[in-house]
Amino acid sequence: MNADKAPKSIAEAVNQALSRNEVEAERLANRVRLLFLCGIAALAMFNAPAVTAASNLYNFTALVAAFLYGLALFAWLKTRGYHPALKYVTSLVDITALYAVLLLYTRDSLAPVGLKSPLFYVVYPLIALTLFRCHPRLTAVAGGYALALYGGLFAYVTVRATLVWGDYTKELFDSSVAVVPQMTKALILIAYVLVISYLARYGRALLHRLVRDEVAARIANETMERELELAAQVQAQLHPSQYPSMEGLRLHGTIIEGRFVGGDYYDFIALSPHSVLMLVGDVSGKGVPAALIMSGVRAFARLSASLNAGLEDLIFRLNQMLYESTPATSYLTLFAAEIDIAAGAIRYINAGHPPPLLDTTDSVRALGCGTPPLGLFSTLPGLRAHCEPFPRGSLLVACTDGVSERSNPAGEFYGLASLQSFIERNRVLDSADFAGLLLKEVREFGAGAPLEDDLTLAMARFDGGRG
Numbered sequence: 001m002n003a004d005k006a007p008k009s010i011a012e013a014v015n016q017a018l019s020r021n022e023v024e025a026e027r028l029a030n031r032v033r034l035l036f037l038c039g040i041a042a043l044a045m046f047n048a049p050a051v052t053a054a055s056n057l058y059n060f061t062a063l064v065a066a067f068l069y070g071l072a073l074f075a076w077l078k079t080r081g082y083h084p085a086l087k088y089v090t091s092l093v094d095i096t097a098l099y100a101v102l103l104l105y106t107r108d109s110l111a112p113v114g115l116k117s118p119l120f121y122v123v124y125p126l127i128a129l130t131l132f133r134c135h136p137r138l139t140a141v142a143g144g145y146a147l148a149l150y151g152g153l154f155a156y157v158t159v160r161a162t163l164v165w166g167d168y169t170k171e172l173f174d175s176s177v178a179v180v181p182q183m184t185k186a187l188i189l190i191a192y193v194l195v196i197s198y199l200a201r202y203g204r205a206l207l208h209r210l211v212r213d214e215v216a217a218r219i220a221n222e223t224m225e226r227e228l229e230l231a232a233q234v235q236a237q238l239h240p241s242q243y244p245s246m247e248g249l250r251l252h253g254t255i256i257e258g259r260f261v262g263g264d265y266y267d268f269i270a271l272s273p274h275s276v277l278m279l280v281g282d283v284s285g286k287g288v289p290a291a292l293i294m295s296g297v298r299a300f301a302r303l304s305a306s307l308n309a310g311l312e313d314l315i316f317r318l319n320q321m322l323y324e325s326t327p328a329t330s331y332l333t334l335f336a337a338e339i340d341i342a343a344g345a346i347r348y349i350n351a352g353h354p355p356p357l358l359d360t361t362d363s364v365r366a367l368g369c370g371t372p373p374l375g376l377f378s379t380l381p382g383l384r385a386h387c388e389p390f391p392r393g394s395l396l397v398a399c400t401d402g403v404s405e406r407s408n409p410a411g412e413f414y415g416l417a418s419l420q421s422f423i424e425r426n427r428v429l430d431s432a433d434f435a436g437l438l439l440k441e442v443r444e445f446g447a448g449a450p451l452e453d454d455l456t457l458a459m460a461r462f463d464g465g466r467g
Helices: 002-050 053-079 086-105 118-133 136-160 168-173 179-238 287-306 311-325 415-426 431-445
Strands: 249-256 262-272 275-286 332-340 345-351 357-359 364-366 386-389 394-399 455-462
Touching (some): 002 086, 002 179, 086 136, 118 136, 262 287, 275 394, 364 415
Antiparallel strands (some): 357 394
8 A cells, every 4th residue: 555655645746846846936037037137238228329229219118028027927926826837928928029129120221130130149048047947848849939930030031131042241241141140040049949958858857856755755754753653652562561569579660762762671570479570671673673572572571481481491482582583683682580579589691781780788789690682692601590689678770771871972871880870879769769860860961862762771679668
């Protein structure tokens, strides 16, 4: 369906852009017309002493009429709007007015003046004005019309003047009309019309390509935005809606979505009345693919937990699943911890994840021991769970790299040292306030820059107090 709609959308956008271009081109051509008339008026005044009174009358009458015509066009475009036929009307009227003046010149002293007057060369910029419309047919029509009028003027003048074949002396300095020079002028005009027509066709093709590329980019951007929106919805639906309840254990997690939706993941899964599995992970890449892989990880982890799979077995099988079913470039960093409040201990495996921090009564330690990210290798060297004490008063904080790698304008990362300092300063806060204040500090560390990655935080506090 999208493939069928895209070309239609592009074609419609191109047609609309060409229509808008015609309107703007007509206004621009009219402004150029008036500026050009100002130049012609200056030349007419410069030549006034050298021509007859009749020629001056023709010149200035035509100039006044052309100025009024240009002003009338401005008024028409402003009040009545633009019509596609207007480009033909204006172009043909311009050329007709020029040849009308040349025809009037034939009535002044010598008929060949109409053919030999330098005013003839004004036809070239008049034809060039059609380039603004990027319309090859208009250029061809205007050029053909100019040639036809030239042929008519030539036929009219030859009836009233002596015709010779190829004497340039008579053409330049005599009242006779030489055929070869006049044919040369016609051939030059034909070549000029062909060149201008080619440029108009090229300009239209270029405009078409630019608009097509712009629309294609806009459609791709809209598609990407829809993907990111869908990924955000998938991600939000997979966050735990409620946490396991155990006396003295306070669990909390949150994700602040970044500029690009990623595969961040956290979960708390009850294993027994006194133990819980805490998971924090980050799938490589962004968008819908990462969110879908993350959803598969969540489902697999919950299924394994329900089957009482041990921590090592869960990580081993999860690695196998990702290695066999995802692209070679995809991987998952994961921190998995079994928290046992009855034993006052945690068992954890860190698979390439930013080290979580464990704050106990006497120190803050980074839990970095573990194994490579999941999904990259068929086997995991050194796969074994590590144990740490987790007595009352302990706090475990795990984040994704969106937190630790948040950068400031100087290119410095927020890092684990800042996270440790924050924990030491705010360990007494309850879970929600702690998480909110930490993520606020991380965002402010970036000095207002947009989040390039999700900010994900999961924490477990064992104190038997408020949470």
